[in-house]
Amino acid sequence: MPNDKLELESFLPYRLYHIADLVSREFARIYKDRLGLTRPEWRVLAGLGQHGEMTAKAIGEQSAMHKTKVSRAVAELERRRWLTRTPDEADRRVEHLTLTKAGGAVYAEMVPLAKAFERTLLERMHETERNALMVALTGLESAYRKNRADFDAFDRIMSRPGGQTPSTDDSV
Template sequence: MEDEEKTFLALEAFIPYKLNRAAELVSRQFARIYKDRAGLTRPEWRTLATLGQYGTLTATAIGAHSSMHKTKVSRAVQSLEERKWLKRSIDEQDRRVERLALTREGARNYRELAQLAHAFQLKLRDVMGETDFDALDRGLAAVEARLGKDISM
């Protein structure tokens, strides 16, 4: 791994590749939970999770908190609304805005999935080992701290 002109690259040692690969592996595992259990897509899961965490929000705010493009949010909100897991209400102070909140049923499903998410995280920590898990967590936090200030999509 020294300096010999660097005209060669080992993809499996390249951080962008490793990051994407690990993210895919982990996401795929967790996606099985919310897909099998609730038939949710990832944008739908994220929207549910964000509303569950923050309560009533606008679509724009959901996108900011969950790092999703506004069209993703728009479509996920529409889908969750059709399921009756969330309700919209127009903000009378600013009629461009919709206030979005989970319904009772949406909240119930959120709580169930939140528990499964915690269980997943614990299991992952168990499988990886505490030390490596904490290393990962620390490294990801550093990425966020250094690169996270610009892009929101």
């Protein structure tokens, strides 16, 4: 009899999601307590701080956030006067977002907090584990990009009658 149970504790997508969620929640406590930011607001602020100027669509793609979450975060950061919107000259539907001086100051305060959090997290691991983790993550990202067509084909197969349609939820 084939093994017909899925053990979540050893299922790679679940393990990746679970550890990412744990780390993300722990880091969220820092930027929420210190800066009063939600996760989407933090992601928008971080993207703009890193790139200088972005569209809402680009922020959504970089941060893997749905456009409504990006829109709400942008509206809140604009309300706080931490970012500005500039309409695109060629396409008025597109807005270019940039941090204001106040938003840049918040970003500057956030960067050392984020780096200290990452450093503390990685220091809990042995150097060989850290190196292995970075190599493994790079390998997973590369394999996923190379094999995206395989995942798309799997989605098409599972969407056929008789197959199970995958969930549209963005988490495992």
